[in-house]
Amino acid sequence: MPRIRIDGHGSFDVAPGTRLVNAIEDAGVDILHRCGGFARCTTCRVTFLDGEPDQMTQAEYDKLESKGDLGAYRLSCQCLVQEDMEIQFLNRLSTSGLDDAGPRPEDLITPDPVWLDEA
Ligand code: FES
Numbered sequence: 001m002p003r004i005r006i007d008g009h010g011s012f013d014v015a016p017g018t019r020l021v022n023a024i025e026d027a028g029v030d031i032l033h034r035c036g037g038f039a040r041c042t043t044c045r046v047t048f049l050d051g052e053p054d055q056m057t058q059a060e061y062d063k064l065e066s067k068g069d070l071g072a073y074r075l076s077c078q079c080l081v082q083e084d085m086e087i088q089f090l091n092r093l094s095t096s097g098l099d100d101a102g103p104r105p106e107d108l109i110t111p112d113p114v115w116l117d118e119a
Helices: 020-026 058-067
Strands: 003-006 010-013 045-050 085-089
Touching: 003 020, 020 085
Parallel strands: 003 085
Antiparallel strands: 003 010, 045 085
16 A cells, blocks of 8 residues: 655644645645645645656646746656655645635546646
8 A cells, every 4th residue: 555754743644646746635734725636726735755657638738837936846646656755745724824724626637637648
C-alpha cells in the first residue's frame, strides 16, 4: 500500500488510486479544495519532495499553464496516489480565514481525466 509523507504532519498509508487531495484530508490535514476538485481554483496545490506522478490531466495542465505555474506545483485533486509520495502543501483552512475548505472532491478525478504522458 502506498504511503504518503506530509511535511509537518506525518506519514499515512493510502489505498492505491485515492485522489491525493482526499488522502490528505482523510489523514486529518485541513487542505483547501475550494472548487471541489475540478482543477479550477488551485487551492489544493502541493509541491512534491518525492514521488511526483509522471502523468498529468489535461485539466491540470491547462490550469497551470494559464497561470504560468507549470513546474511550480501540482494540483492534488488531479493526482492519484499510486506509489510512495512526500509532499508539502500550501493552503490550510485553519490559516485561510475562510469558513470551509470547499466541497468534498468526488472519489474519481473530475472532470473526466484526459491523461498526458509527462508531468
Ligand atoms: S483545483 Fe480546486 S480543488 Fe483542486
